[in-house]
Amino acid sequence: MTETELRVSKIQNGTVLDHLTAGEALHVLAMLGIDGSGGETVSLGMNVPSDRLGRKDVVKVEGRELSDSEAEVLSLIAPEATVNIVRDYDVVEKRRVERPEEVSGVLTCPNSECITNAGEPADPTFAVLDDGVRCEYCGEIVRDDITAHLGDGPQSV
């Protein structure tokens, strides 16, 4: 039994997000729009020892399977993450996250003069660069602290 499993109990059905960048678990939940209001049981471990990463975060969400598009969004702040889909206590699918070409509706543009910040029916859309993201409307590039620009509400890609 690993140290992770000692700290966070197993789930019957749902998703285990493993190898999250240490300290990002709460941001991951925010990015996925999981705030407890949906009634899901959520467990998380932060700064858990990891052979691969030194320290990592782990999130377990009972009763919800993460979609491929949600996993892509996750890659923006946790590029080493693995997504484990659990059914009846068994991991039936395990995959590494892959960076998408663009994300939409997840982030808000930090440029106050961008049309996406003007109350218009525009879904903020960002191209994913090697080292950041870029607003498809105004061209603003965000490299540092992407999670500071998370939008409100459930996200999708």
Add this chain to the structure above:
Amino acid sequence: MQQDHLLTAKQLSRADIEAVLERAAEFDGDPDAARERHAGELLALCFFEPSTRTKMSFETAAKRLGAGVVDMGSVDDSSVKKGESLADTARVVEGYADGIVLRHPRQGSAKLASEHVDVPVVNAGDGAGHHPSQTLLDLYTIREHAGLDDLSIGIVGDLKYGRTVHSLAHALTNFDARQHFVSPESLRLPRSVRYDLHEAGAQVREHEDLEAVLPNVDVLYVTRIQRERFPDDDEYEAVAGEYRLTPELLAEHASDDLAVMHPLPRVDEIAPEVDDTEYATYFEQAHNGVPVRMALLDSLL
């Protein structure tokens, strides 16, 4: 041009640019030949910010092509004042016209409008973002005076908020052009444009001293420090008047065949006495707006 809209200069290939410039040269040589080409069509002018040259030259271009023009008028006289969204305005105007020329203070506004309509949208300036139709007439003028390849160009002034600068810099990456950017530290090119120039492998140098650049350029593209783009007056005052071109400065440092360009309006960055010198190219540049915009509209409508 194989495009539905003209939103940024980044979307323009060398072939796109050359096709528009060639057509513009034809119209320039014989404006009457195009008189009925777009008879019966209507162009909508939606200017949410003030404009003289861009708006009038689009109107002139449309009329010289035989098309009519419908003008939204000033924002104060429109439903925008009642809180109407740009998306709604665009959808309504789409029902009236065969193309929309849009100027708006927000960056990305033309892209947004283009997503809500099926008629061509021309970005005539989106805040501090882009102004690609200005770039086409700038390139036309540069081609006339210095050629677009083996070009050395100095671009001076408000590089941070200057949409004409951003679009021109993008377009010049299609050509063998060395771009010298001259500005105070606080008005250097924004990160997004810098990124694109780097990705395009552009030949770029940045300077603060105009005198050192003057001897080495074929074209000097001067821009106004735009008070309206600054968050506060103190920041504006700190850099206003940083560069001022005079006949004396040019005579001392510039080559004799330097072309001085400016998208206009100017404030005090080019002394009026320069107008009477061989360097002054900016009024010719403004006049070129008509044949170039005729060519652009001809390709989009």
